[in-house]
Amino acid sequence: MAVHLPSQKSSSRRAPMADINVTPLVDVMLVLLIIFMVTAPLLTAGVPVNLPDSRARPLDQDKQPTEISLDAMGRIFIAKEEVPEQQLPQRLEAIAARAASGEQPPQVYLRADKALDYGRVMRVMGELNRAGLNRVALVTVGED
Template identity: 70%
Template sequence: MSINLPSQRGRGRRAPMADINVTPLVDVMLVLLIIFMVTAPLLTAGVPVNLPDSRAKPLEQDQKPVQISLDDKGKLFVDDDEISDAILPDVLQQIAKKAEAGQPPQVFLRADKTLNYGRIMRVMGELNRAGLNRVALVTVGDDTK
């Protein structure tokens, strides 16, 4: 082992230290990684729906879609707000009016797989009547190929 002793040739000046301690940087990065890994699954949609499986490819999006969800009890949600069937046409008309300048917004319809088919089709009929024709049915990706 060697010991660094100050040399007398530099007239009392110390040589600049060229070592960088990366241990604190690695520690901070690992903590941030763990935080993101824990919080990322919590950023999904707020309404719990048991979606059916599908082998379809995901859609590309250009703007934030409107999410309409039907849970297993038949409750209707627009984004995360629960609404009744009676005010659904009015809510959809307001969404269509906001986007009249350009093309209508993308609508993601999420419905529990145990629901009656007629219930889902009534919601799709209201979407069509409001002029919201860009509807995508959301499913869970099937990993078996």
């Protein structure tokens, strides 16, 4: 019985293996892809609103905007908190007052359900203008 020791010279020398095993890399990347695909829809939290379609380009975002939503029932939400219509002017003035003097007012994203009438949305936009919040973006769903 012959034993092959590395120090012995033999006629059947094998070249070192120079291939990279990419299977573990592919496995890790697929797991990360699945994690991002599952968590990405959960990051867009908010009031469920059926937004209209638009071909407009998305806006550049520098700071976290204030999000105001109007659902199909006409209820008003600032972030996720429901605000009665009578308290809306005071809440908007408080948001405008938070901006330091000399700074521009915060960006406001207005999300309104497409089933609402135009007048309802314009009343909220009028209150935003009255409070000094003039940087308003209407949020829509992108149309492909």
